[in-house]
Amino acid sequence: MNRPLPPLCALAWTPDLVSALADASGAIGRLDARISATALAPAWRLRASWNGYAKALSLQHLEIEEIDIISWRCGLQLAGRPRLETADAPFSALEPWRDRLAEKEGRHWREDLPFSFDLPAGWDKAPALARALALLDDWARRDRTITPWLAFPVVLRRMGLSQRALPCLVTGDPGQRFVQGDRPALLKRLLKQLRRSAEDGLTRLERLEDTVQRGAATIAAQHRPGKLADLGRLALTRPCVAARSLALQLDLTVSGAGKLLERATRLGLLVEISGRGTWRSYVTPDIAVSLGLVAPTRGRPGLVPAPSPMLDSVLAAFDAEMAEFDARIAGLGGPDPAGSTINN
Structure with missing residues (x-):
């Protein structure tokens, strides 16, 4: 035995x-x-x-x-x-x-x-x-x-x-x-x-902090940021976005959302991961590196931008949105993942 x-x-x-x-x-x-x-x-x-x-x-x-x-x-x-x-x-x-x-x-x-x-x-x-x-x-x-x-x-x-x-x-x-x-x-x-x-x-926390700090500094330096700040706040809770879904969330046309995403990509706020010419998909830089979708930056890291006052408002808005989301889910009894629909 x-x-x-x-x-x-x-x-x-x-x-x-x-x-x-x-x-x-x-x-x-x-x-x-x-x-x-x-x-x-x-x-x-x-x-x-x-x-x-x-x-x-x-x-x-x-x-x-x-x-x-x-x-x-x-x-x-x-x-x-x-x-x-x-x-x-x-x-x-x-x-x-x-x-x-x-x-x-x-x-x-x-x-x-x-x-x-x-x-x-x-x-x-x-x-x-x-x-x-x-x-x-x-x-x-x-x-x-x-x-x-x-x-x-x-x-x-x-x-x-x-x-x-x-x-x-x-x-x-x-x-x-x-x-x-x-x-x-x-x-x-x-x-x-x-x-x-x-x-x-x-x-991953360090990557997230670096992404948010650099993103806030980049947006603050834009002469006409448009809805870049809204996109930055949204990316904290939804780091994977596409034009069709973003248009509904930011009250834009699909064409306008696509242009916003392209601009954010040029500024380094997002990384394209789709590799296609239509219905492109994007993720935040911290997610892209953590999942191995892009190679991490080599060499000595650049200086982190000075904290921007815009960062405080971004984080405050994120906390408010998360609290609202939790309250809504609690009231509904939670989502039904089996019945969720996935689309572009």
């Missing part, structure tokens, strides 16, 4: 595991500190939720990439991307998950667990991060849905490992569905995943 394998919080702490734990904890702490201080936290969390949800779908063996989630959320079908043909609704858990990420502080990590969790051996002496991973490990074996992977950032916050839920910290291993294999190696892989996810989240 096979002996049960030990829980992740009861493993012997070798030098390699201690180093991986320290690196992961440090990376999470740095990201959490920056997110707590930046004015762009709402925009970053929105983008990080798409990134984290894509990781969870991957752990469920669904071949849906982050760009597919972004285009679906922005209501576009991108050129060169196949239409999603699935029997279920792969995005149905996205908005409920985002609601949980925004929950108020004070809830204990045991709350809302869909099963009875008995503290395993070594729990009291284990570091908090090892405890969180042990809970994830147990949960993943009990529940074969996407829920355990999505719950992990919330667990980290409830255990005091972050001030706010960090959506990019979705982590896991398909092998956790089965109690087998090298447990120390599994723990080390999970800790390395967390470190890389936190470092990538911090890099």
Whole structure:
């Protein structure tokens, strides 16, 4: 009879595991500190939720990439991307998950667990991060849905490992569905995943801040900015746009929206990703680089423009629009992703 394998919080702490734990904890702490201080936290969390949800779908063996989630959320079908043909609704858990990420502080990590969790051996002496991973490990074996992977950032916050839920910290291993294999190696892989996810989240925040700062300075320098400022505010929540959808959102003709997008592209506010002459698609520079759609800038970065007064109004408008959107969704009971239509 096979002996049960030990829980992740009861493993012997070798030098390699201690180093991986320290690196992961440090990376999470740095990201959490920056997110707590930046004015762009709402925009970053929105983008990080798409990134984290894509990781969870991957752990469920669904071949849906982050760009597919972004285009679906922005209501576009991108050129060169196949239409999603699935029997279920792969995005149905996205908005409920985002609601949980925004929950108020004070809830204990045991709350809302869909099963009875008995503290395993070594729990009291284990570091908090090892405890969180042990809970994830147990949960993943009990529940074969996407829920355990999505719950992990919330667990980290409830255990005091972050001030706010960090959506990019979705982590896991398909092998956790089965109690087998090298447990120390599994723990080390999970800790390395967390470190890389936190470092990538911090890099994406820096790209977002740079994009917004440079965009605000560019718009402020225009003699006749027109609706560039409106486009900049819209891109914080809808970083993937096309002329046909933008025309409705900014009360423009399709031709006028196309000219606005071309002007924004010339100014470096957007990046074209369609590669077609008609119905072109655009994304913000931070999204384009993060998804590998364009190569990152090499060499020494240029000086960041001085903060523009326009940036404060852009961020204030973004907060107001997000609050209005959340209130509207709450009143409707949430969107129906299965019934959503995707068009140019």
